[in-house]
Amino acid sequence: MSPSSRPAPADAPAPDETTEHGRTPDAPAPHGGVEIRNVADAEFTDWLKAVSTGFLRPPVTSESDAVSRRANSDLARTQGAFDGGRCVATFRSFAQELTVVGGAVVPSTAVTNVTVSPTHRRRGLLTRMMANELAAARERGDVVATLIAAEYPIYGRYGFGPAAGVTEWEIEVGRSGLDPRWSGPADGGRIDLVDSAEARKLGPELFERFRPRQPGAVSRDARWWDLATGLVRRDDHPFTEPFWAVHRSASGEVRGLLAYHADETWSDAKQPLNTATVRGLIALTPAAERALWHFVCSVDWITKVRTGARPHDDLLPLLLPDPRAARVVTQADFLWVRVLDVVRALEARTYGAAGTLVLDVTDPAGPASGRYRLTADATGRARCAPTADAPDITLDVSELGTLYLGDESAVRLASLSRLAEHTPGAAPHTDTLFRTSRRPWCPDVF
Structure with missing residues (x-):
C-alpha cells in the first residue's frame, strides 16, 4: 500500500455518474x-x-x-x-x-x-x-x-483510523544474556530447517490456525505464499531465498514458522559480525515463539538480530534475560481500519465486560453515521442496534476505527478532544469494554 503523493482536498468534487467506463460514451472527460x-x-x-x-x-x-x-x-x-x-x-x-x-x-x-x-x-x-x-x-x-x-x-x-501498530527491535546477541550453548527446546520439541517448498506446504495450514488467535491479522491467499517462497517473483520485489525454521512439538505438531536472512559482515580482525533479519515469525504457543527467537539468536556468526515488524507488546524484549539488549529501531502505526457497517462490526467482536454504551458516530461520507446502542453480556458477546437514546459518547468514524481492535484508549482520545464524553465516566467505561489484554497486530503488508 500506498503512496498517494499528497492529501486530496477535503472539498473535492463528488464522483460523477458513470457508465462502466467512467462516463457516458463520447462525453468529454x-x-x-x-x-x-x-x-x-x-x-x-x-x-x-x-x-x-x-x-x-x-x-x-x-x-x-x-x-x-x-x-x-x-x-x-x-x-x-x-x-x-x-x-x-x-x-x-x-x-x-x-x-x-x-x-x-x-x-x-x-x-x-x-x-x-x-x-x-x-x-x-x-x-x-x-x-x-x-x-x-x-x-x-x-x-x-x-x-x-x-x-x-x-x-x-x-x-480510516490507525488500529494496530508495529515495533521493530535490534538485538545485540552478546548482551542478551541468552545461553550461548542452547541447542534446542527443553520441552522435547525441536526446530528443523526446511526449504521453501516445504515451507509452502506447511505455512498455509499453520497460518490458518494462527490468525484466529491474533486480532488485526488479515487473510493470506495462495499468491501470498507463492511470493513468500519464490514460486512467483515480481520485478519490484527481488527475491532472496530465506532460511526457514519450523518448530515442532514433542508429538511432531508444527507450532511455529520462522523466515530470516543474514548478511555477510566481518571485522578487520576477521571476526564475524553478521546480522540476521527476520522476515516473519508466527507461532501457536508462547513456548514455540520463545524457542524460535532463541534459535535465531543462537545461530553461529550472528551478532545482531533485526526482528522485523512485530506487535508493540511482543514477547520481545522481555524474553531476554537482559531486555536492554534489544533497542527499538521502528515504532509506528501500521494497519488502518475504516468501519462501513457499525452494527455488524461491533457485533462481530467480543468485549471485556458486560455493559451498555450508546455511541453517536459522525461520518461525513455517510455509511457509518448514526447513533447505536451496544449491549455486551457477561460472555463478551454483544448486540448492537440503531437507537434514538441520548449518547454516552460522540466520536468520528475514524476514531471508532482506532478503538475497534482494542489498541487505543477512549480516555486518551477524550483528553485529545477526539471523543466527546456526554455521560460522566463513559470514556473509561468504553475502555473497559473495548480494550484488550494483548494488543492487535497485522503481520502483513498489502
Whole structure:
C-alpha cells in the first residue's frame, strides 16, 4: 500500500455518474480533462508503470510481470485516472478477511496501490477514487475497509483510523544474556530447517490456525505464499531465498514458522559480525515463539538480530534475560481500519465486560453515521442496534476505527478532544469494554 503523493482536498468534487467506463460514451472527460474509470485489460501495463511512478520506482514493467500481476488483479476493482490517455493516478482493492477481538473474521475491502503522479496532485483524484471504492464496498457487504498508510495525514479524512501498530527491535546477541550453548527446546520439541517448498506446504495450514488467535491479522491467499517462497517473483520485489525454521512439538505438531536472512559482515580482525533479519515469525504457543527467537539468536556468526515488524507488546524484549539488549529501531502505526457497517462490526467482536454504551458516530461520507446502542453480556458477546437514546459518547468514524481492535484508549482520545464524553465516566467505561489484554497486530503488508 500506498503512496498517494499528497492529501486530496477535503472539498473535492463528488464522483460523477458513470457508465462502466467512467462516463457516458463520447462525453468529454470531467474535472479538468481527467477521467476516472476502471482500467481496461490493454491499459494494465501502463497502470502498473503509474503505480511505480507513485512509489518512486523505475517506471518500467516487464511483460512477464504484467501478466503475473494481471492474473491477481480484478479490473472491476482497479481504478485509474487518465489525462489525455496517460494514467496519472491508481487505486486497487481486493477481498480480505480481518480477524477481530474474540477470533471472528469480518469481510473487508483491502485498499492498495494508491498513487497520484506528482504532476496531478491536489486535484481531488484520490477523493473521487476512494468514494467510488467505499460505495462499492458497502454494496458488496464489506464490514470494514483496511489499508497500510504510507503517509499519516491522508486517510483520516476518509474515515480510516490507525488500529494496530508495529515495533521493530535490534538485538545485540552478546548482551542478551541468552545461553550461548542452547541447542534446542527443553520441552522435547525441536526446530528443523526446511526449504521453501516445504515451507509452502506447511505455512498455509499453520497460518490458518494462527490468525484466529491474533486480532488485526488479515487473510493470506495462495499468491501470498507463492511470493513468500519464490514460486512467483515480481520485478519490484527481488527475491532472496530465506532460511526457514519450523518448530515442532514433542508429538511432531508444527507450532511455529520462522523466515530470516543474514548478511555477510566481518571485522578487520576477521571476526564475524553478521546480522540476521527476520522476515516473519508466527507461532501457536508462547513456548514455540520463545524457542524460535532463541534459535535465531543462537545461530553461529550472528551478532545482531533485526526482528522485523512485530506487535508493540511482543514477547520481545522481555524474553531476554537482559531486555536492554534489544533497542527499538521502528515504532509506528501500521494497519488502518475504516468501519462501513457499525452494527455488524461491533457485533462481530467480543468485549471485556458486560455493559451498555450508546455511541453517536459522525461520518461525513455517510455509511457509518448514526447513533447505536451496544449491549455486551457477561460472555463478551454483544448486540448492537440503531437507537434514538441520548449518547454516552460522540466520536468520528475514524476514531471508532482506532478503538475497534482494542489498541487505543477512549480516555486518551477524550483528553485529545477526539471523543466527546456526554455521560460522566463513559470514556473509561468504553475502555473497559473495548480494550484488550494483548494488543492487535497485522503481520502483513498489502
